[in-house]
Amino acid sequence: MSFINDFKLHDQKILITGASSGLGREIAVACSEVGANVALVGRNDAALQETMALMKKGEHYSYICDVTDGFALGELFNAIKNDMGPISGFVHSAGIELTLPLKANSIEKYRNILDVNLIAALELSRYVVKKKYRDEKVSIIFISSIMGIVGSPALTAYSASKGALIASSRSAAMEYADKGVRFNCISPGHIDGTKMAYELFDKLSPEAKNDLVLKHPLGLGKPRDVGNASVFLLSNASSWITGINLVVDGGYSAQ
Numbered sequence: 031m032s033f034i035n036d037f038k039l040h041d042q043k044i045l046i047t048g049a050s051s052g053l054g055r056e057i058a059v060a061c062s063e064v065g066a067n068v069a070l071v072g073r074n075d076a077a078l079q080e081t082m083a084l085m086k087k088g089e090h091y092s093y094i095c096d097v098t099d100g101f102a103l104g105e106l107f108n109a110i111k112n113d114m115g116p117i118s119g120f121v122h123s124a125g126i127e128l129t130l131p132l133k134a135n136s137i138e139k140y141r142n143i144l145d146v147n148l149i150a151a152l153e154l155s156r157y158v159v160k161k162k163y164r165d166e167k168v169s170i171i172f173i174s175s176i177m178g179i180v181g182s183p184a185l186t187a188y189s190a191s192k193g194a195l196i197a198s199s200r201s202a203a204m205e206y207a208d209k210g211v212r213f214n215c216i217s218p219g220h221i222d223g224t225k226m227a228y229e230l231f232d233k234l235s236p237e238a239k240n241d242l243v244l245k246h247p248l249g250l251g252k253p254r255d256v257g258n259a260s261v262f263l264l265s266n267a268s269s270w271i272t273g274i275n276l277v278v279d280g281g282y283s284a285q
Contacts, residue, residue, distance in 0.1 A: 036267040040065035043114045043165070044264060047097050047154065048124030050077035052224040053173060053256050055084070057121055060257030061264065062086040066119070069110050071095050089114065097124050097150040107157045118165040119264040120158045122151040123173045125191075127226050129184045129233070140187050147191035152198060159211055167210045169264045172199050173256070174215040176279045192217070196275045203273030212272040214263050219279030222250040247281035 044061045048054030050072030058068050062085035070092040072078045078092040091113050095106045110117065125147045128139060151172050158164055177185050178192030196215045203213040220242060221227055227250075231239055243250055259278050262268055277283055 033267075037261065037265050038064045039119070039261065039265055042066045042118040042264070043069065043110075043116065044119040044121065045069045045071065045110065045117050045154075045158070046121045046123060047071045047150070048122075048173075049081050049092075050074045051081075052123070052226060053218070053221065053253055054121070054123035055081045056253035056257040057123055057260045059084050059086075060254065060261050061119075062088055062090065064261055064265075066264075067114060069093060069114060069117075071097065071106070071124075097154060098145040100153060103153060103157055107160075107163050111163055116165040117158055117163055117168065119169045119171075120154065121171045121173065121260055121264070122154060124150060125173065127229075128188050129230070130187065131184050132186050135187055140190075143187050143191050144194075147188075148194045148198070151195060155202065155213075159206060159209070164211070167212075167269075169212045169214070169268070170199075170202075171260055171263050172196075172213075172215045173260075174217045174275065176217050176219045176277065176282055178215075178217055179275070179277075180283055199275075200273045207272055212263075212268075214268075214272060215275040216256060216259050216263065217275050217277045217279065218251055218256050219246055219277075219282040220250050221253055221256065223253055245282055245285070246279065247284070249280055251278065251280055 044066045046054055046058050049058045049070035058081055061068050067089040070078050075094055095102050128143050155170055172195040174195045175192040177189045178196050199213040199215045255278055
């Protein structure tokens with residue numbers, strides 16, 4: 031087998047949450063370009079169809095699902111099994127950001143961000159690892175954030191949710207290493223060209239935005255940078271990698 035083939039995902043069935051926009055959309059497109067069949071999950075059907083239109087042709091399906099609704103997940107996985115067969119990869123890209131001083135937070139706000147960023151990732155993984163839903167070998171990726179390993183003002187709740195993804199993926203990797211299931215995280219720095227980035231930059235002064243850019247020695251990232259990293263961790267090229275946090279941040283955390 032050639033080295034190039036190791037990086038391809040021919041006929042692999044990849045489940046991607048948050049696929050209606052941002053990083054989830056880019057990951058879906060990248061997976062389709064290397065031969066994967068993709069199950070797109072989101073809450074907006076029109077946006078999922080926009081993602082589908084950007085993808086290379088394949089046996090792709092879209093599913094409307096609120097990933098925080100535990101009762102809906104069983105139906106989701108049964109539908110994917112019936113439509114596509116066993117899952118060989120899962121990327122949890124669904125996520126919300128919360129920039130708020132600690133004193134302005136609340137139990138409800140903590141629960142909202144943890145429900146989407148952390149608990150949904152674990153609940154979805156609980157279904158993925160069931161033998162009736164998965165292939166013999168499976169790669170699971172949680173999209174975390176550089177803010178899960180470094181500090182920043184007003185991001186306490188967000189950092190907590192993303193740091194917990196990194197910690198939980200390591201324990202899951204150890205639990206399932208002998209069962210053919212790999213768990214890894216990807217922690218992006220600031221990515222330009224996403225809705226989350228636009229919302230952040232709208233809050234910043236030109237000076238603050240320039241300072242943020244300068245904190246990334248290679249400049250701000252692009253969605254495709256995370257898409258490429260995801261393809262690598264989903265592919266056979268990373269078959270001896272589990273329990274890691276792949277930092278994709280343009281040098282932000284190296285300083």
